[in-house]
Amino acid sequence: MHSIYKRTTAALAMSVALAVPAYAELTGELRIFLDTSNPAPRATMEAMIDRFAAEHPGLEIETTVIDREAYKTQIRNFLTADTPDVATWYAANRMKPYVEAGLFEDVSDLWAEPEIAENLASTKGAMTIDGKQWGVPYTYYQWGVYYRKDIFDELGLSEPTTWEEELANCQKIVDSGRACYTIGTKFLWTAGGWFDYLNMRTNGFDFHNQLANGEISWEDDRVKQTFANWKQLIDMGAFIDNHQTYSWQEALPFMVNGEAAAYLMGNFAVAPLREAGLSDDQLDFYQFVAINPDVELAEDAPTDTFHIPANASNKEAAREFLRFVVSADEQTEINNGSNLGQLPVNAKSSVDNDKFLQQGFNMLSSNSPGGVAQFWDRDAPAEMAKVSMEGFQEFMVKPDNADRILAKLERARQRIYDN
Amino acid sequence: MSAVDVPEQESWFHRNQQRIAPWLFLAPGLLFFMVYVIIPVFQSFNLSLYEWDGLGAAEYVGFRNYEDLYWEWVDRDAFYTSLKNNLIWLILYLAAIPAGLFIALFLNQTVAGIRLYKSLFFFPFVISQVVVGLVFTWFYDPTFGLLNEFLSFFGLGPLNVLGDERFVTYGIIVAGLWPQTAYCMILYLTGLNAVDPEQIEAGRLDGAKGWRMLWHIILPQLRPATFIAFVVTIIGALRSFDLISIMTQGGPFGSSRVLAYYMFEVALSEYGFRMGYGAAIAVILFLIMLCFIAYFLWSMYREERGH
Structure with a gap:
């Protein structure tokens, strides 16, 4: 009797040990701050945290969701005082101020674990500053041209791959009384x-990084070439009028109503376009065309991330949470079509069957040999990003001011990077 | 007995009651004024001599922030635009005063339902600036805005007021004038209640009417109302921030910025966090305000002494 009891407990202990990975039971409080304030991402995150909590009954988890825009300024306060154990943020240069101020925990140890090292290799670069990793990614998405397939069919156009095809397509669209591209540059x-x-198509991925790091003059001929290419589109009337008054959402109706044929955007534009009534037969995607055949294609794929603040109190539990977030199963789940609808960061996860996610995934994994950039305002320092994007907006309205704008950006570059 | 001989010992508080009492009553106000106004003024000035991102260590840079501002001025850059727009705001915003006066004169009559008309005119001041900003943004919208519908009626337009750097500041000022005029109107309506009917009667006997009556009899009696209207309008113009933030975010390409918005952008917005530079802009804005504050205080002091 006694021995049987002993054996069953031993077996029970064994099975429990097999079911739950081998770590000490986590206790205490785990405070998580999220910027995923839109309803769908919010629900996704909360469901994910519930699953994590179910695995760790000893842990008391407190989740705070902060409005996405407000979060960008509040993070500076809560990283220094009343600090959570886990917080969302963005990759690359966007995390640099906090890394330099010593407010993010170095999580290189997590990246040394084979589970993460092998499966998350593609995003490692975006999480690395000074040779160390400062967080883990949880989702990313492709950028590219979303276009009205029905309009292309009507005009007898096919997806362009070269700059000449692009210009020829655009000319036909303009001739049909539409704009090639909708865009809202208010923000x-x-x-x-x-x-x-x-x-990146004119000068390549490395040039993009050098420019973002302030190593290249804005009055360099290569930058001027980029603007000259841009001017070709602007001068032929490729973009909708008055785009400086619209947000990106306010620019959507032009595409929905068929006044514009395409939109260069992140994959998050698909959901509102579908909600506005465009079916998957009407809506399609192509990779931004090659311009300079000598440079390899490189893409923008902004990555959203989780970090452990340096002042966190329960770093052990926080690390476990980060491991959980990037695990293959969770990545498949939170990025699927009914949740975030974006791309999983774990190589072992499966991508949702959605046609845009599939195309984006294929593009980023097999047709982006040049590299993957985060986005201009995440790769360049905040101040340079602000000044330059204002310059881009002005250029799109007044392309003839190019030289004056570039001279202004060059002055800003010399001021911003010299300290 | 000795008890009678000893004079009653008055406490120190008792003896100085007359002198202490006013300070005691002033203390809470003074305390808050010091903590929230006076001390921050000096802190701002101090901060403007540093370069600080709000996170790391602040680095002392002397007057370099001001030097940068000077170069922005020379280069006709953001600071120049902001200062120029502030000046335009200051001048055009004053239009709220005569506009408010004439609406007040118009409404200062007794007909059926006048209360309703008065509240309708006062309405824009009651609604939030955010709503005013949104309403005008839609009004100016280049594709479906009412303004362009109206212009096209006369074969004019389309005009993208908020997207054109030549018109954008004026467009926002017009939006700001709507509630500000209502505010001035209320000030004048209360002022008109206090106008002495005997003086009007006397003026009438002397043959004054119309403009002469207004200029020589009514307006002098409305001086206190005019003064307050002037003060609130100047202050309103200098701190114009909310409308710009809602309607244009300083755009297009930064052409509708004013100093207050530029300061916010540089120090506190998504791409900002140059605290020292923001503080330097705040100091400049403070110095401009100080001119007006000094003038207001001086004229109030003169007024007091006159009585």
């Missing part, structure tokens, strides 16, 4: 997307 960053693509 500036959308113009940053156009600049990124034109610049």
